[in-house]
């Protein structure tokens with residue numbers, strides 16, 4: 001089987017090391033129609049079994065949410081390929097790497113995802129690459145030795161990602177319009193740093209945008225975390241993000 005799983009337009013970041021908290025969020029937001037994103041915090045605390053516990057909780061509540069396993073692999077190609085093979089049994093709909101790892105690393109991740117999915121008889125995870133983290137602005141990037149605008153670095157890394165055959169990129173919604181123009185309609189543009197107008201705080205995000213504006217700019221999928229998980233009723237907040245998109 002070489003197909004890919006459909007992914008709903010909003011993925012909620014379940015950033016916690018508390019498994020019962022992650023399970024409760026997963027049940028609430030998947031019932032609302034959102035996908036789940038599990039990342040380094042949950043994975044480092046509980047590993048693959050922890051991921052299964054969270055997706056199983058949503059499944060037991062009657063949902064079959066797509067999983068974005070956000071581990072942002074960044075290492076030599078052989079190591080990243082092995083990591084992608086190692087997480088394949090979790091059947092993620094999306095996995096990600098850092099585009100700064102280079103073309104050979106990205107191709108190795110994609111090949112490993114395809115081989116593992118074929119071996120397991122399941123859909124291939126989409127492999128996408130983080131361009132420039134949404135917590136970085138031009139000055140932060142300059143301090144790492146990358147001079148010029150963050151948007152220019154995003155465009156370079158996004159072009160390299162698509163040339164390497166990957167399914168799309170993670171970027172700020174601020175770069176979505178220019179990347180759509182650069183890359184055409186097909187690549188996924190997954191945008192974290194989304195803050196609904198009703199959300200209280202940007203937190204550590206610097207390049208933010210509302211859900212409707214991100215979608216209008218060309219984002220295919222939005223990642224939203226604390227505005228939903230920090231709300232008194234995360235299920236209602238997830239529905240509100242979906243409503244904002246539809247409006």
Ligand SMILES: O=C(O)c1cc(=O)[nH]c(=O)n1[C@@H]1O[C@H](COP(=O)(O)O)[C@@H](O)[C@H]1O
Nearest residue numbers: 013070132133134170192193223224225226
């Ligand atoms: O790959 C990601 O998902 C990601 C990339 C990026 O550039 N910025 C970013 O915030 N993220 C993730 O998106 C989520 C954003 O969460 P909130 O800031 O709480 O909405 C977190 O889980 C981050 O790890």
